[in-house]
Amino acid sequence: MAVLILAEKPSVAQDIAKAFARTLKRDRTHYVVRDPDLLNGEETIITWGYGHLLELKMPEEYDPRLKEWSFQGLPIFPARFEYRPIPKTRQQLQAIRGFVQSGKISRVILATDADREGHLLGILILRYAGWKGPILRFWTSEALTPEVVRRVLQRELRNNDEFRHLYAEGLARQHADWLYGINLTRALTLAADASHPQTPPQRSCRNVYSIGRCQTAVLAILAQREEQIARFVPQPYWLVSARTPWGEAYVVPCPALKNIPELRTSSPTAEETEEETETDPPEHDGSARNRSGTSAPFRFAREEDARATAQTIARLGSARVVSVNRRKQIVPPPRLFSLSELQSEANKLYGFSARKTLDLAQSLYETHKMISYPRTSCPYMASSNANKLARSLKMVGVPDPGQALKRAWSRLINDKAVAEASHHAIVVERLQSAAGKELSPDERKLFELIKARMRAAVDEPAVQETLEVRLRCGDYELVLKRTVLVSPGWKRHYPPGRVPQTAQLKADIRPGRTVSLENVRTERKQTEPPPRYTEGTLVSIMKNAWRLVKDPRLREILKEARGIGTDATRDQIIETLKTRGYVVSRGKTLAVSPKGMACYEAACRLKLSAADPATTAVWEKELAAIGRGQASYDRFVNGIKKLVKTEVDRIVQAVRNQTLNLPSAPTAAPTRSRAPRGRRSLRRQTTRRFRKASSNDR
Missing domain, CATH: 2.70.20.10 (Topoisomerase I, domain 3)
Known part of the structure; x- marks a missing residue:
């Protein structure tokens, strides 16, 4: 019998494999390793995903009649959500399925990212592959050096049952975003089509008005700033x-x-x-x-x-x-870095986009093993990590790290915050690359920023x-x-x-x-108009979106929910808005396109909940309750279905009353080489884009 370890990506699988004494086999889908001091000396197969290997099926895969978009088919509520392999990673999924169904696996160790989304994708893969046996959870925020991997495998593996509520939370988030995004996107796009019933055939390349819980809320923040600028009269x-x-x-x-x-x-x-x-x-x-x-x-x-x-x-x-x-x-002194704060500071000091900062931090973590897990929303360490933090402080040049940590204890240590976030703050774990590589200039800048922040965090006021x-x-x-x-x-x-x-x-x-x-x-x-947001200030306002809400009760909910999106997804939300043509970069700032303004204005006129930053706060609070075992998946998703039906009905009524006037075609004609051949071609493109980006709207 053998042990199967499932990692989230190939680089993580490689890091885990390095901790074993012997590598017996290595190919494009897995490693086979063994170590007398690990996992009772059993043969171990280490395989991986590429992030998500599965995606939710699209409406037409439940019912072929839904391939054509129409109001008659809305709202779309699958009786049971089903998944399909992502085509480009199908071979890897088949390999995992082969291991699971070989009859040679005694237990599985799940080593996907230690967060809601990482846990969800890992469990979905194992269930799709047909695994029904025991699962142990590999859970750590530390860089995966051989020493850390060996320690976790020997002493710190956790029972997967501890995370059953986290799986339900991830599932509820994914299904709710699908229900809201698919239905409201179709409804608003159909409303745009209905606004221009005489659109000639050659202009059937229509705008698709994508709606999502997080992306539309962020679009609203940007659009409201555009309105302030447009209304502004210099005095x-x-x-x-x-x-x-x-x-x-x-x-x-x-x-x-x-x-x-x-x-x-x-x-x-x-x-x-x-x-x-x-x-x-x-x-x-x-x-x-x-x-x-x-x-x-x-x-x-x-x-x-x-x-x-x-x-x-x-x-x-x-x-x-x-x-x-x-x-x-x-x-x-400032606190240690969370990802959002790191993104804001790197944008302010170096002009890095949110996506670039995350990519650099991931490289410092995965490739070089020089920092801890970067996708964290927490600026604190746990008391159990105090010795680790002291070593890290000594590494970055703090003269008396024990005394410095004692002085800054109340600002740096918060067990409750770390427990809620599942990950501690970003800290330095080594000064030289574990891969023996030179850091790029931008990697070096970000690494020095993290080092400086750590030194500052324990210094005098x-x-x-x-x-x-x-x-x-x-x-x-x-x-x-x-x-x-x-x-x-x-x-x-x-x-x-x-x-x-x-x-x-x-x-x-x-x-x-x-x-x-x-x-x-x-x-x-x-007087000067208010400035447009940069990516850094936008990430900050997404995290502190409660400041935009006047209702005291909703402000508190949004505070507790830590804003719009998560530290791990805010850069993706910004990129999604760019990809969908709602937002464009102007130098260091972000501006809303005409299409983005049209979408925002329609969402406001129709009173769509996604245009209100408080909506995502309410969702996240309920999702967090599911994660703690204090609320149920069924109750949450049924509530989302009621919301979707109400808002789709509102759009249908607006079309009947002819109170919407959305542009249904791009203002500039697309070039011949890039124009889709017609509405079906565009819908196919949109479907592919939705599959790619829907997981980012969280």
């Missing part, structure tokens, strides 16, 4: 400032300006949205009296008022110090000091505000390659002192 305003011995001071709201109009702003500006914040930007009510005492510069709506104020201050020529406020701010001096010149008030870095702390290490500049604020500033005001001037400025 000029003027500031008045004067130079003091300690720096530039600006005129601020005060009673003297109570009758002077101030620029009103009611939409986010570029300055206000440069960093996505938890609260909405404040509105200015135009009353200086209401804002009297604030330190924000007064934004004059009229140039003549600004000039008159500047002339008065210049004529007076001096001001008295009214108050001096010094405030020290402790800036705590940084200390900033803010000086605010309020001056009175006649009836006017001016404020000088400066912030300097007093003690760099962790900023000595992060971001890498930057040397923080420290300074000390002047100590000779006292209330009652009179100072001269020089170079009094007006400065014309203009």
Whole structure:
């Protein structure tokens, strides 16, 4: 008898095989290995998938009549979901099936990725292959060095029954996304066709309006920003400032300006949205009296008022110090990296896309064995990993790692968070490639970023000091505000390659002192529209999508669900939007195409739940309950069926009432060489794309 180990991909199978003393056979579908100290010395077959080897069947495979898209066939609810082999990996699936049905396998060890999707695809493969015997689970976040593999195989294999609820969660997610995506995509595309019943045959290359729980929510976020930009009307305003011995001071709201109009702003500006914040930007009510005492510069709506104020201050020529406020701010060190945070930082510092960052991190993990498992949503370590973290800290150059870890314990160690995420934060596991290869320049950049983050995470807090001096010149008030870095702390290490500049604020500033005001001037400025998202800021807002929701209850749900998508899938969601023609890259930013705006506007008009970021939060909360054994697959999927029927009916009614007007054909004619031959050809293309991308909409 033999043991069968199923890995998720060939590289993982190779890593596991290296841990065995002898390799008896190696071919294109499996290894045969043996080791007297592993698995009772039994012969072991190590085989692999290529990620998913199976995909859900499409509607026409349940019923040939569903090959033609029509409202009469909706909604589509299979009595039982069925799977089919992915054509390009069919041979590998047949090999696995051959091992399972050979009668020589005593038990199976499942070594697919240690997360919801990895567990799902592994169990689906084994069930399709016909395995009914015992399954043990190989589960670790560490890089698969021979030492780690041997330790897990010898002492840490887990009973697969522990993960039965995780399988139900993965199945519910996959089936619900199929139900929603297939039905709503067909319904909205048919609605576009119905909007243009006289479309000539030569223009039968129609737009397919793909809808999905995650992709449509992210499209809505991007489209809402496009609407803000389109509505934005630049407005000029003027500031008045004067130079003091300690720096530039600006005129601020005060009673003297109570009758002077101030620029009103009611939409986010570029300055206000440069960093996505938890609260909405404040509105200015135009009353200086209401804002009297604030330190924000007064934004004059009229140039003549600004000039008159500047002339008065210049004529007076001096001001008295009214108050001096010094405030020290402790800036705590950052936490260790989760994947989303790594993607955001790599985009901000190096311009890497979310997909590129994940690919580089996977290479550092799989090929070079230099970092831990990267597809993690958790920025913490478990207390059981404390010794491992201390070794890693020593590796990256922390002088006294034990003491440093003790000091940072409450910020770095969180057993509950690690248990919920199944994986700990991304940490360094070795300094040289296990493959003996040189890192590429971009791999090196990302690796150094992770090293720097680890050093920063256990260092002292940084200390900033803010000086605010309020001056009175006649009836006017001016404020000088400066912030300097007093003690760099962790900023000595992060971001890498930057040397923080420290300074000390002047100590000779006292209330009652009179100072001269020089170079009094007006400065014309203009409000700017909110910026488009970069991939880095989009990943961040996807993770913190609760900030976009006003309902307090839904905000909390979205917080608990950790946003839209998962750390392992957010890059795929962005790529899906690009592939489907909804989003295009403009330099470092993402813009919504006309097709994307049409889809978003239709989804809003029809009140489709997918256009609301809160929807995915509600789904994920219910899915997590299934994963904990606190909810059932049947109840969740039946609820999704009711939702799908309601929304399909709403689209049908809109078509009957002729309240939709969606473009059914591309605005630019496709080239002859790339145009499909007709509607069926396009539908076949769309089916293939849906199969490829549907697993990403989670």
